[in-house]
Amino acid sequence: xxxxxxxxxxxxxxxxxxxxxxxxxxxxxxxxxxxxxxxxxxxxxxxxxxxxxxxxxxxxxxxxxxxxxxxxxxxxxxxxxxxxxxxxxxxxxxxxxxxxxxxxxxxxxxxxxxxxxxxxxxxxxxxxxxxxxxxxxxxxxxxxxxxxxxxxxxxxxxxxxxxxxxxxxxxxxxxxxxxxxxxxxxxxxxxxxxxxxxxxxxxxxxxxxxxxxxxxxxxxxxxxxxxxxxxxxxxxxxxxxxxxxxxxxxxx
Amino acid sequence: xxxxxxxxxxxxxxxxxxxxxxxxxxxxxxxxxxxxxxxxxxxxxxxxxxxxxxxxxxxxxxxxxxxxxxxxxx
Numbered sequence: 354x355x356x357x358x359x360x361x362x363x364x365x366x367x368x369x370x371x372x373x374x375x376x377x378x379x380x381x382x383x384x385x386x387x388x389x390x391x392x393x394x395x396x397x398x399x400x401x402x403x404x405x406x407x408x409x410x411x412x413x414x415x416x417x418x419x420x421x422x423x424x425x426x427x428x429x430x431x432x433x434x435x436x437x438x439x440x441x442x443x444x445x446x447x448x449x450x451x452x453x454x455x456x457x458x459x460x461x462x463x464x465x466x467x468x469x470x471x472x473x474x475x476x477x478x479x480x481x482x483x484x485x486x487x488x489x490x491x492x493x494x495x496x497x498x499x500x501x502x503x504x505x506x507x508x509x510x511x512x513x514x515x516x517x518x519x520x521x522x523x524x525x526x527x528x529x530x531x532x533x534x535x536x537x538x539x540x541x542x543x544x545x546x547x548x549x550x551x552x553x554x555x556x557x558x559x560x561x562x563x564x565x566x567x568x569x570x571x572x573x574x575x576x577x578x579x580x581x582x583x584x585x586x587x588x589x590x591x592x593x594x595x596x597x598x599x600x601x602x603x604x605x
Numbered sequence: 606x607x608x609x610x611x612x613x614x615x616x617x618x619x620x621x622x623x624x625x626x627x628x629x630x631x632x633x634x635x636x637x638x639x640x641x642x643x644x645x646x647x648x649x650x651x652x653x654x655x656x657x658x659x660x661x662x663x664x665x666x667x668x669x670x671x672x673x674x675x676x677x678x679x
Contacts, residue, residue, distance in 0.1 A: 369678065435653075534664055541667035544674070589660035592653070 368551035372475055372544070392473045399460035399473075428456075435592060440599040447598055450490075454483065455591035462543060462583030466576065474586075475543035477536060484536035487594050495601035506604045535593055542586050546579045612677055619673035626666020633658040 376388030410425030418426055432455050436448045458474055465472025473479055495503040507524035508517045553575060556568035637655035641648035 534668075537668060537671060538660060538664035541671050542663065545667060545670055585656060585660060588656065592657060593660075 368548045368555070371471075371547060371551055374476070391471045392476065392479070395464055395471045395473045396457075396461070399457060399464055402464070403456045403460050432591060436595050439592075439595045440602060443602050444595065444598055451591050451594055451598075454487075454594060455587055458483075458539065458590050459584065459587035462587055463580070465543065465547065466579055466583065472543050472547055474539055475547060477540045480536040480540040481532070483590075484532040487535065487597065488532035491594075491597045491601045494598070495604075498602065499604060503601075503604065506600060531597060535590065539586050539590055542582055546575075546582055550575055550579065616673040616677040619669060619676055622669030622672070623666045625669070626663055629662030629665065630659055633662055 374390045374392050376386075376390050377394060378389040380386075380388050406421075407425055410421045413419060413422055415422065429452070432452045433445075433448060436444055436451055440447075461472065461474040464470055465475065495506070499505075507521050507528065509520060509524070512520060550572060553568050553572045557565045557572065560568060633655060637651055637658075640651055
């Protein structure tokens with residue numbers, strides 16, 4: 354800690370300061386703070402990056418794709434295949450939403466791994482909002498499509514009546530906990546990963562030149578793990594959204 | 606006892622719950638490896654479930670970690 358302050362660098366006193374949201378363009382409207390923050394800036398970056406990727410990848414449209422087009426096609430087919438095989442044909446109208454969700458979280462997670470950047474998916478307010486959209490949207494969809502028959506989702510098929518009465522509150526509870534687990538999973542993974550990286554990086558400074566290479570190797574390995582976790586968490590969010598959608602569309 | 610000390614002890618105890626995640630993730634991937642070794646043609650189908658199981662198990666471990674962080678920082 355003393356080394357950082359000696360060199361006049363921005364003295365960060367802990368691993369949690371990297372998650373602070375600071376306004377870049379302060380905007381106050383009628384008592385509400387709707388400033389353009391660093392979190393919002395990185396969300397804009399994520400959207401621009403994914404838009405550029407897809408614009409660049411679909412420009413040439415050759416039969417034998419080049420690298421960029423192949424990447425774009427692989428991403429598209431990956432998510433389209435996941436949605437198609439989990440929800441069938443009825444779920445494909447929702448594919449743009451799930452694809453957008455997947456790309457937003459993917460680019461958000463990966464952009465957070467760059468030095469001096471900000472991981473906007475490491476805030477529960479954002480992951481909670483996305484999970485709330487998914488949960489409310491899927492529940493409304495279920496009620497619109499099935500009416501009150503939607504509650505048969507909570508009664509496992511082929512269960513005797515006595516067990517079904519006992520299982521109904523349990524199933525209802527595990528359904529209601531879905532937005533929390535969905536948001537908390539992504540948030541906690543990103544938070545834990547970046548806190549770990551920061552703590553290990555602090556060790557590099559404090560151990561100095563001679564032994565500093567040990568935590569450096571650890572940071573290198575953990576960064577590789579974090580890249581994997583970033584990809585997996587984006588995939589899992591999209592996959593679980595697809596599975597919840599399938600539950601709402603086809604009750605069992 | 607000081608609040609700060611109690612927070613640290615509480616966070617340390619809460620973080621013990623993460624061990625369940627370690628067991629879970631190891632089980633999931635170990636079973637995936639066994640299944641893929643028995644029937645390599647199914648390995649692509651099973652990979653979806655492997656990652657799904659990994660994420661769900663990891664999430665439970667991270668719930669314990671989040672409790673530890675809540676104790677530590679609020």
